Amino acid sequence: MEIIKTDIAIIGAGAAGLSAAIAIAETDPTLNISLISKVYPMRSHTCAAEGGAAGVSKPEDSLDKHFDDTVSGGDWLCDQDAVEWFVEQAPKELARIERWGCPWSRDEEGNVAVRPFGGMKVERTWYAADKTGFHILHTLFQTSLQYPSIQRFDEYYSTDLIVSDGRCQGVTAIEMRSGQLKAFAAKCVIIATGGAGRVFPFTTNGAIKTGDGMAMAYRAGVPLKDMEFVQYHPTGLPGTGILMTEGCRGEGGLLVNKDGYRYLQDYGLGPPDPWPRNKAMELGPRDILSQAFWHEQQKGRTIKTPHGDVIHMDMRHLGEVLINERLPFVRDLALSYLGIDMVHEPVPVRPVIHYTMGGIDTDRQARTPLDGLFAAGECACVSINGSNRLGSNSLTECLVFGREAGKSVIDRITTMSDADTTLVKQQRDKSQSEMADLFMRENTGESVSGLRREMNDTMESGAGIYRSADSLNETCATIASLRERFNAVTLEDKSNVFNTDLIQALELKSMIEVAQAMAHSARRRDESRGSHQRLDFTERDDDNFLKHTLAGYRGADAPSIDYRAVVITKSQPAKRVYGGAKS
Amino acid sequence: MSERQITLEVLRYRPESESEPVFQSYSVPCQEEWVVLDALNYIKDNLDRTLSYRWSCHMAVCGSCGMVINDNPMLSCKAFLRDLPDHIRVEPLHNFPIERDLMVELDDFMDKLKSVKPYLIPDQPVAEEDGTYRQSSAQLKKYKPFAMCINCMACYSVCPQYGLNEGFVGPAALALAHRYNVDSRDQGRRAREDVVASNTGIWECTFVGACSEVCPKNVDPAAAIQQTKIASTVDYFKDLLMPGKRDKSGNAKQAAGDGA
Numbered sequence: 038m039e040i041i042k043t044d045i046a047i048i049g050a051g052a053a054g055l056s057a058a059i060a061i062a063e064t065d066p067t068l069n070i071s072l073i074s075k076v077y078p079m080r081s082h083t084c085a086a087e088g089g090a091a092g093v094s095k096p097e098d099s100l101d102k103h104f105d106d107t108v109s110g111g112d113w114l115c116d117q118d119a120v121e122w123f124v125e126q127a128p129k130e131l132a133r134i135e136r137w138g139c140p141w142s143r144d145e146e147g148n149v150a151v152r153p154f155g156g157m158k159v160e161r162t163w164y165a166a167d168k169t170g171f172h173i174l175h176t177l178f179q180t181s182l183q184y185p186s187i188q189r190f191d192e193y194y195s196t197d198l199i200v201s202d203g204r205c206q207g208v209t210a211i212e213m214r215s216g217q218l219k220a221f222a223a224k225c226v227i228i229a230t231g232g233a234g235r236v237f238p239f240t241t242n243g244a245i246k247t248g249d250g251m252a253m254a255y256r257a258g259v260p261l262k263d264m265e266f267v268q269y270h271p272t273g274l275p276g277t278g279i280l281m282t283e284g285c286r287g288e289g290g291l292l293v294n295k296d297g298y299r300y301l302q303d304y305g306l307g308p309p310d311p312w313p314r315n316k317a318m319e320l321g322p323r324d325i326l327s328q329a330f331w332h333e334q335q336k337g338r339t340i341k342t343p344h345g346d347v348i349h350m351d352m353r354h355l356g357e358v359l360i361n362e363r364l365p366f367v368r369d370l371a372l373s374y375l376g377i378d379m380v381h382e383p384v385p386v387r388p389v390i391h392y393t394m395g396g397i398d399t400d401r402q403a404r405t406p407l408d409g410l411f412a413a414g415e416c417a418c419v420s421i422n423g424s425n426r427l428g429s430n431s432l433t434e435c436l437v438f439g440r441e442a443g444k445s446v447i448d449r450i451t452t453m454s455d456a457d458t459t460l461v462k463q464q465r466d467k468s469q470s471e472m473a474d475l476f477m478r479e480n481t482g483e484s485v486s487g488l489r490r491e492m493n494d495t496m497e498s499g500a501g502i503y504r505s506a507d508s509l510n511e512t513c514a515t516i517a518s519l520r521e522r523f524n525a526v527t528l529e530d531k532s533n534v535f536n537t538d539l540i541q542a543l544e545l546k547s548m549i550e551v552a553q554a555m556a557h558s559a560r561r562r563d564e565s566r567g568s569h570q571r572l573d574f575t576e577r578d579d580d581n582f583l584k585h586t587l588a589g590y591r592g593a594d595a596p597s598i599d600y601r602a603v604v605i606t607k608s609q610p611a612k613r614v615y616g617g618a619k620s
Numbered sequence: 621m622s623e624r625q626i627t628l629e630v631l632r633y634r635p636e637s638e639s640e641p642v643f644q645s646y647s648v649p650c651q652e653e654w655v656v657l658d659a660l661n662y663i664k665d666n667l668d669r670t671l672s673y674r675w676s677c678h679m680a681v682c683g684s685c686g687m688v689i690n691d692n693p694m695l696s697c698k699a700f701l702r703d704l705p706d707h708i709r710v711e712p713l714h715n716f717p718i719e720r721d722l723m724v725e726l727d728d729f730m731d732k733l734k735s736v737k738p739y740l741i742p743d744q745p746v747a748e749e750d751g752t753y754r755q756s757s758a759q760l761k762k763y764k765p766f767a768m769c770i771n772c773m774a775c776y777s778v779c780p781q782y783g784l785n786e787g788f789v790g791p792a793a794l795a796l797a798h799r800y801n802v803d804s805r806d807q808g809r810r811a812r813e814d815v816v817a818s819n820t821g822i823w824e825c826t827f828v829g830a831c832s833e834v835c836p837k838n839v840d841p842a843a844a845i846q847q848t849k850i851a852s853t854v855d856y857f858k859d860l861l862m863p864g865k866r867d868k869s870g871n872a873k874q875a876a877g878d879g880a
Contacts (some may be wrong), residue, residue: 077726079771080674080682135752138740138803140760140767147754171681172767179738179796191730214719243676276653279679370679373698374653486665529669532636535720536667 039219040461041186046223048195049618050074050199051081052170052432053414054229055177056130056439057446062184064447071221073190073210075245076539078178082231082243083435086170087282087367088154089162090432092127095151100124100160107430108369108608110156110322111394111423112567112577114263114585116604119401119419123430123437130436131163139176140165141615142363152363153287153315155427156322156615160315162429167282167366171431194540195249196472197258198226198410199456199464205257206456209468213540216533218472220465222456225409225446228254229439232393232415234267235544236552238493239345240390241273241280250416252547254397255554259405260599262418262586264395264551265559265569268426269502271326273389275344277374281367281386283428285379286319288363290352293383294325294338300348304329306616317616324425324568325615327388331502342385349383354571356380388502392431394568395558396420398587403442409453411445413438420585424567475542481525485542486525492519494547500556505572505591509560516553517595523549554588554596561598562586579610626650626701628659630671633718636787641718650701656689656708657696660722673722683770686713686777687722689871693774695836707729713777716787729773732789733814735799741808751770759804766799766844768837775831777840787820791831791841794822799843809851817852825849 041304045061047054050072074081093103103124108115134142135149142164144150154162163170181187191214198219199207207223230250234242255261271292272281286292289312294300299309299318306321306329313320330348333339340345352360357380360368364379371377396418403411403419414435421434473564492515499512523546530538564578565571591598625650633641646667648659657675664671675685678697686820688711690704701708716724758833775791776782782790801809815821825845832842864872 076674076676076684077730080676080684082676082682084682084770085677085679103795129748132751133748136746136748136805138800140764140806143755143757145757147756147759149752168681168768179733180740182734183737183739243678245676277678296654300637366681367820373680373700416636442663484669486669530633530672532670534635535672535723537664537672540690 039465040458041219042458043221043223044450045225045227046071046073047227047229048073048208048223048229049081049414049416050078050178050189051083051229051231051414052173052177052435053439053442054227055181057227057229057413057438057443058187059177059181059184060440060443061447062186064443066184066186066448068186068433068450070187071190071223073193073195073208073247074189075192075213075590077191078189079175080245081174082246082437083174083432084171085243085280086173086432087167087280088284088287089152089164089169089429090131090173091154091161091427091429092131092163092433093124093126093161094149094163095160098161098343102158102542103127103161105608106157106569107421107425107427109613110427110608111537111612113583113608113610114423115421116165117606117608118420118604120421121573121606122401123421123434126437127433130433130440134173134176134436137176137180140172142166151237152284153313153320155283155286155320155326156316156427158316162287164284166362167284167364170432173277194543195253196543197464197468198253199461200257200407201457201460204408213535217538218465218469220461222458222461224450224453224456225411227442227446228397228410228412228416229442230397230416233548233551234390234393236492236548236555237390237496239273239278239497241270241278242390247544248551249544249547250412251396252550254410254412255590257407257410257589259407260398260589261408261551262395262398262585262587263420263424264393264554264588265562265586266394266424266567267390267555268323268392268394268568269327269329269388270323270391271388272350272386274371274375275342275347275385275387278389279370279374280389280391281350281371281384282364285331285350285352285364285367288345288352289313289355290319290357292319293349293351294333295340296338300333300338301326301329304332308616317343321615322425323428327502330388340385342563345387345454348385351383352379352384353381368559370504378472392426394418394420394424394426394509395555402445404445409449412441413442418554424569439608475539476528476531478525478527482529483522483525483527485526485538485545488519488523489545489548492516492552496552496555496588500559503570503572504559506560509556512556513560513595514552516549516556519549520553520593557596557598558586558588583610622652624652624701624706627661627707628663628827629707629709630722632671632721633722649835652702655697655699655702656699656704656710657685659701660696660710668780672720681770683772686772686774687711688713688777693777693834695772711771715776715779715783716773724773728786729771729776729790729793733771733796734791736789736793737808737812738796738800740800740803740806741811742805743807752803755804763799763803766795766802766839769795769839770837774834774836778834780828780830781824781826785820786823787792788824789815789821793847794848795839795844798848800828800851801848813852813855816848822848822852
């Protein structure tokens with residue numbers, strides 16, 4: 038069957054996609070759901086999240102505190118109505134997956150335990166040791182197996198949305214095991230494909246995080262919002278980029294430079310003692326910590342290694358018992374991949390690309406501006422993350438907005454007519470002929486791996502922790518030429534069955550488009566805010582830039598850039614304050 | 621960083637052009653700290669774009685890159701070259717049909733996973749307004765090791781029983797059933813017994829224990845299966861000696877007390 042008729046197509050089966058699917062299946066079992074993913078659901082990158090998920094659950098905490106930490110952490114670029122709603126839903130969703138069996142770590146009374154995380158006034162991060170994302174993903178996937186209305190299409194690579202008459206009517210996808218192009222004719226489509234960290238060379242993100250869903254929506258005319266904001270996590274292992282969870286610092290880990298000095302006290306996060314202390318020093322927000330590393334590097338106070346400069350994260354004082362109980366996975370990772378046992382030695386770490394704050398333009402109800410199209414999770418930008426996501430908000434975001442996307446679809450679908458199958462077939466045939474062109478192209482010498490390397494390099498050199506008009510101009514120019522050259526890319530593999538040369542080519546196409554949106558959005562934001570730091574505009578500029586960037590697709594040309602005001606409800610922009618003697 | 625020239629002998633199978641799998645050798649300049657996956661990625665990016673295999677996280681948690689490396693099923697992202705000789709043979713997992721190159725067909729496992737009902741089946745579910753279950757750390761510890769499976773399929777690759785009888789539910793799926801059976805929040809053991817204690821379930825296992833030896837996450841499926849056998853035997857005799865005495869879930873009242 039080339040055309041698969043379904044009520045709802047969900048693209049992506051990580052935490053957001055599965056949450057949406059279950060929400061729909063629970064509410065209305067008569068709705069047929071096609072859950073489409075380029076990998077088996079348990080391979081989704083949710084599995085790599087380590088530290089935990091934020092949600093208010095303790096008496097000393099409050100929704101207002103979670104709101105404040107999120108909004109100030111995002112340097113006031115968050116839409117506050119969405120954040121208010123998000124913090125309210127957060128504990129409900131975390132409790133829901135507890136009732137579905139998630140093995141949360143517990144306190145002495147048998148209640149779910151919480152740990153401190155960066156940029157938080159109060160401990161509110163629920164955790165399952167240091168494999169929280171893994172357990173959330175498997176809990177969701179296994180729970181989803183009891184709903185017959187969820188039909189899975191594992192290892193289907195989605196290529197394009199089908200759009201006509203001002204609405205989304207489905208998606209085309211390659212069944213990877215046969216190489217056949219199928220079309221899903223759907224009344225509603227939810228995109229939940231995750232982020233695009235692979236645009237950069239050094240990232241915690243798995244190979245699958247290539248921004249496919251973002252690019253699909255973008256090509257279909259939906260703006261990509263706030264794409265200039267890309268988060269560096271301050272503590273990745275050199276060489277591999279493997280994440281050392283923020284939980285390491287949450288449990289009391291220290292960051293020191295080559296002199297053994299806790300340098301964060303020089304960057305507005307001190308004084309260093311008493312320690313541990315919430316929202317100070319090592320428990321500062323990720324953007325400021327990653328930027329502090331850059332400054333230490335400029336001052337020559339980092340440590341040289343064959344895999345780039347590092348600083349040390351010291352956890353020796355935590356002791357083996359606590360490390361084994363709370364951080365067993367990262368202990369093993371550092372030991373295996375670096376030969377460093379954190380019980381006895383400090384672990385070398387450096388900032389690493391981790392998360393895309395920007396994404397598909399959605400509102401609080403996970404709706405995009407295109408009728409019938411919804412998005413949730415890292416691929417979407419509501420925005421609750423603003424210019425810098427608070428650690429441990431992203432898993433919760435997947436659950437909250439995944440469910441919200443499901444609810445919104447149920448609301449919308451009742452009055453939605455069937456997709457136009459003639460049109461769907463036409464779209465499929467069009468995509469098929471585009472794919473045939475790629476297959477038939479004579480060898481031009483342009484390879485997928487070559488272009489990908491150049492894209493990675495230009496993003497790192499021009500759009501990294503610190504940027505400038507000059508560096509971004511160069512990156513924009515390079516990407517424009519890469520897009521041009523992509524039209525000549527040739528496949529070595531001309532077969533149908535699991536042609537990963539083809540899939541990587543299509544992923545590269547997505548990545549270059551997303552990279553272009555990132556670079557142009559960054560080039561136009563002449564200020565420094567959160568994760569977007571400009572060497573030529575070093576201050577935040579609320580007069581001109583307290584607004585969201587909207588990058589619009591314009592075919593082969595560079596994107597259009599527009600702006601939309603940020604929603605402020607109760608927190609007027611102020612200076613971000615961390616450190617201080619009291620937490 | 622020192623470089624080492626390594627020969628990777630990789631099993632290739634392209635069903636559209638080959639009637640059966642053949643080995644292909646690649647000479648790869650490797651960094652000493654690399655894993656086998658890095659060497660495969662080097663081949664893919666620099667030597668041969670047609671080689672196909674699954675991978676994603678490169679940190680031993682997504683479970684995609686299970687393959688047989690010098691006769692041992694392992695995650696290729698955690699198979700360190702420092703532990704391996706200069707000649708490395710890489711094959712797809714055994715006991716599964718090969719789809720292409722290093723990729724095997726997982727349909728059978730995905731069906732089995734579903735068949736063991738791997739989700740909480742509580743007698744009295746906590747209502748939404750009441751929040752969460754209580755569970756002590758001791759109760760958590762009882763099932764948590766069995767919740768660590770990443771579905772990498774290494775255990776099926778070495779299971780002699782699965783090799784002989786593909787109907788066998790197999791180590792990972794049975795370990796997962798056990799994970800829910802011993803969760804203090806669950807009373808679904810009886811519901812799972814239809815499959816778990818059937819003639820393709822736990823009783824097929826001959827306790828060779830190879831599954832537990834190769835598990836990269838120390839899940840110990842062999843122990844899970846033996847523990848399930850004991851519980852299932854107890855159920856059987858209880859039914860025999862005290863017909864009608866058991867509640868519908870088989871172990872509900874007991875389980876709450878057991879774990880504490």
